[in-house]
Amino acid sequence: MTTNNENIVLHVADVHKTFGGLHALSDIDLQIEEGKTHAIIGPNGAGKSTLLNVVVGRLAPTRGAVVFDGQVLTGKQPHEINQVGVARVFQTPEIFPDLTVLQNVMIPALAKRDGDFKLNFLSSLEDEVEIREEAEHMLEDVGMKASKDMFASSLSRGDKRRMELAMCLMQHPRLLLLDEPTAGMSRHDTNTTIDLLKKIKERGMTKVIIEHDMHVVFSLADKISVLAGGRIIAEGTPEEVRNNPKVQEAYLGGAH
Amino acid sequence: MNSIFSMSRKDVITFLIFSAVVLLMPIWLQPFGAAYPDLMQKFAIFGILAIGFNILFGLTGYLSFGHAAFLGAGSYAAVWTFKLFSMNPIPALIFAVIIAGLFALAIGYVSLRRSGIYFSILTLAFAQMSYNLAYSVLTPVTYGETGLQLALDDPRIADAAFGGGSDVALPVSNLFGMVNMNGIPGFYFCAIFLIIGFFITQRIFASPFGMMLRAIKSNQNRMSYTGFNTRPYTLTAFVISGMYAGLAGGLMAVTDPLAGAERMQWTASGEIVLMTILGGVGTLIGPVVGAWLIKYFENIFSSFNENVLHNLFAFLPEGIEKFVVEVTSMFVGEGWHLTLGLVFVLVVTFLPGGMMEGYRRIVDMFQKKDDGDGKASTKSDAATAPAE
Numbered sequence: 322m323t324t325n326n327e328n329i330v331l332h333v334a335d336v337h338k339t340f341g342g343l344h345a346l347s348d349i350d351l352q353i354e355e356g357k358t359h360a361i362i363g364p365n366g367a368g369k370s371t372l373l374n375v376v377v378g379r380l381a382p383t384r385g386a387v388v389f390d391g392q393v394l395t396g397k398q399p400h401e402i403n404q405v406g407v408a409r410v411f412q413t414p415e416i417f418p419d420l421t422v423l424q425n426v427m428i429p430a431l432a433k434r435d436g437d438f439k440l441n442f443l444s445s446l447e448d449e450v451e452i453r454e455e456a457e458h459m460l461e462d463v464g465m466k467a468s469k470d471m472f473a474s475s476l477s478r479g480d481k482r483r484m485e486l487a488m489c490l491m492q493h494p495r496l497l498l499l500d501e502p503t504a505g506m507s508r509h510d511t512n513t514t515i516d517l518l519k520k521i522k523e524r525g526m527t528k529v530i531i532e533h534d535m536h537v538v539f540s541l542a543d544k545i546s547v548l549a550g551g552r553i554i555a556e557g558t559p560e561e562v563r564n565n566p567k568v569q570e571a572y573l574g575g576a577h
Numbered sequence: 578m579n580s581i582f583s584m585s586r587k588d589v590i591t592f593l594i595f596s597a598v599v600l601l602m603p604i605w606l607q608p609f610g611a612a613y614p615d616l617m618q619k620f621a622i623f624g625i626l627a628i629g630f631n632i633l634f635g636l637t638g639y640l641s642f643g644h645a646a647f648l649g650a651g652s653y654a655a656v657w658t659f660k661l662f663s664m665n666p667i668p669a670l671i672f673a674v675i676i677a678g679l680f681a682l683a684i685g686y687v688s689l690r691r692s693g694i695y696f697s698i699l700t701l702a703f704a705q706m707s708y709n710l711a712y713s714v715l716t717p718v719t720y721g722e723t724g725l726q727l728a729l730d731d732p733r734i735a736d737a738a739f740g741g742g743s744d745v746a747l748p749v750s751n752l753f754g755m756v757n758m759n760g761i762p763g764f765y766f767c768a769i770f771l772i773i774g775f776f777i778t779q780r781i782f783a784s785p786f787g788m789m790l791r792a793i794k795s796n797q798n799r800m801s802y803t804g805f806n807t808r809p810y811t812l813t814a815f816v817i818s819g820m821y822a823g824l825a826g827g828l829m830a831v832t833d834p835l836a837g838a839e840r841m842q843w844t845a846s847g848e849i850v851l852m853t854i855l856g857g858v859g860t861l862i863g864p865v866v867g868a869w870l871i872k873y874f875e876n877i878f879s880s881f882n883e884n885v886l887h888n889l890f891a892f893l894p895e896g897i898e899k900f901v902v903e904v905t906s907m908f909v910g911e912g913w914h915l916t917l918g919l920v921f922v923l924v925v926t927f928l929p930g931g932m933m934e935g936y937r938r939i940v941d942m943f944q945k946k947d948d949g950d951g952k953a954s955t956k957s958d959a960a961t962a963p964a965e
Contacts, residue, residue, distance in 0.1 A: 377802060398801070398806070399801040399802050400800075400801045400802075400803075400804050400805055400806050400807075403801075403802055403803060403804035404804045408802075408803075409802055411802075415796060415798055415799040415802065416796065416799060417791075417792050417795040417796050417799060418795055418796065419791065419794065419795040420788070420791060420792060420795055424788060424792075427788075428788065428789070428792050428800075428803060429803045429804070431785060431789075432803050432804035432805055433804070435785060435786075435789065435805070436803075436804040436805050436806060437806055437809075438806060438809035438810060438813075439785075439786070440786055440813055441784060441785055441786055442777075442780055442781045442784040442786040442787065443780055443784065444784055444785065445584070445585070445780075445783050445784060446783055446784060446785055446787075446788055447585060447783070449785060488803070492803070492804070
């Protein structure tokens with residue numbers, strides 16, 4: 322274990338998760354440094370999404386704990402975990418299909434104020450000028466301004482993911498978890514998303530990315546953890562991981 | 578909160594038209610044969626019930642099958658206020674709304690731990706429990722099968738203190754001794770509450786709170802991972818809609834001061850669901866339209882008998898006339914439920930968005946005339962999706 326605790330924003334401490342007899346995660350000890358982009362890669366079924374589910378409170382770990390910025394997240398409700406500054410983009414977009422794109426992006430911004438409940442039924446949505454403008458800016462950043470009045474259900478899969486990313490960014494989270502943010506996107510959209518994620522990095526947002534696309538991983542990650550069979554089998558800079566024979570054998574198959 | 582009464586232009590126009598339609602009922606209902614006070618009072622009362630129910634079902638998507646319990650609770654509360662306190666409807670309504678709200682808080686607190694069909698079953702179970710309790714254990718409060726009625730020797734402490742009321746006849750609810758709450762004044766009294774209720778619903782629909790409720794309906798998971806504690810939101814929607822039902826129940830007692838347990842029966846809860854779906858779930862006006870249609874059918878179609886039909890079809894030749902009367906008589910009188918059932922099946926099959934979808938399609942058809950047909954379909958799809 323490293324000792325430079327001041328820079329560690331997320332610490333997944335000795336987490337185990339079993340489903341019946343299946344060991345989905347074993348001995349996971351992961352430290353994410355503030356402001357860095359940390360990629361988690363690994364073959365299908367390695368436990369990557371399970372790991373994110375444990376972090377955001379969808380699953381409770383069988384053993385171990387998740388510590389974010391000195392607070393233990395384990396046992397908290399998903400909305401409480403979000404409120405301390407953890408946002409997540411899902412593998413299959415979790416959006417509000419029956420609302421417009423603009424409303425989808427406005428709601429996360431209202432969470433800080435209204436998340437714990439506010440009965441403001443006498444004020445009008447039209448009065449939320451600041452948040453509306455912020456949401457419009459955000460949509461411009463992700464290149465979706467033209468579709469702001471469309472219903473989210475009518476967007477393409479790639480656009481749904483971009484919108485979900487915009488929704489998370491509206492919250493200015495300290496930690497952003499991305500579960501395959503570019504899956505289902507065209508090459509062009511993938512590159513736009515990479516540029517966008519690089520831009521966020523300049524603002525100092527910490528990110529954990531699960532990704533299959535090695536182009537995305539190697540253009541974004543500062544550090545990579547390789548997961549296989551529910552265990553971390555290697556960890557290091559992209560260079561180190563690329564040259565690690567264990568990783569090549571387990572995952573990359575020597576192709577990269 | 579910069580402007581409590583800031584409303585969009587469209588909302589103001591909708592509100593004004595709605596108010597006019599309600600207040601002018603005694604005139605425009607004449608040709609339909611429905612302009613008598615009893616029925617118009619029902620239009621107003623069930624309109625309130627349906628728009629309140631729609632705040633829960635239309636916005637959050639939680640389908641309650643037990644709203645009649647709050648209607649009944651409101652009625653009992655109002656009649657008790659008449660008996661013990663005063664024949665003035667205002668305290669009776671306040672008490673009815675509070676009691677129904679408390680009921681909704683308790684039932685909603687438990688039921689909202691589940692969603693989907695389990696939520697519906699829980700609310701149904703609670704409503705049936707209330708119904709059975711009203712018939713059995715709670716007889717001292719509800720007077721069981723006879724129902725709760727006014728009596729000459731009721732204390733009515735406020736009225737007694739002001740020397741109002743006579744000792745010979747049962748009193749009628751009245752506004753500060755001035756306006757009696759039966760007939761046309763009773764209708765206008767209810768109509769004012771319908772308009773206020775509609776106004777509040779409009780505000781909820783256009784507010785951030787309303788958007789949160791819609792977002793919960795759309796994707797509750799995303800709401801949680803976005804930092805929203807959804808339970809207080811759904812519970813508030815449940816209590817608000819329970820209070821609307823309580824107000825409706827109170828108004829029933831105001832226009833006709835008695836309360837019976839059958840108001841809480843599951844068929845009554847089912848009727849509220851029918852009204853909302855028939856008119857258009859999640860739309861502002863739809864539930865009111867649905868309530869009016871069902872009450873109209875119930876009162877007008879059920880009053881048709883063979884004599885009326887014979888008169889109606891008298892112009893036909895003897896044999897055919899007999900046959901036509903035979904067939905049509907299945908759909909009227911006692912058989913009005915058959916007509917209602919058929920209409921419901923047709924609407925749900927061809928207009929899943931209810932009468933309001935039909936209205937929107939007609940409007941779209943006229944607007945698209947000059948556009949050409951090409952893009953019309955995609956646009957109308959988008960237009961039917963929003964719950965406005």
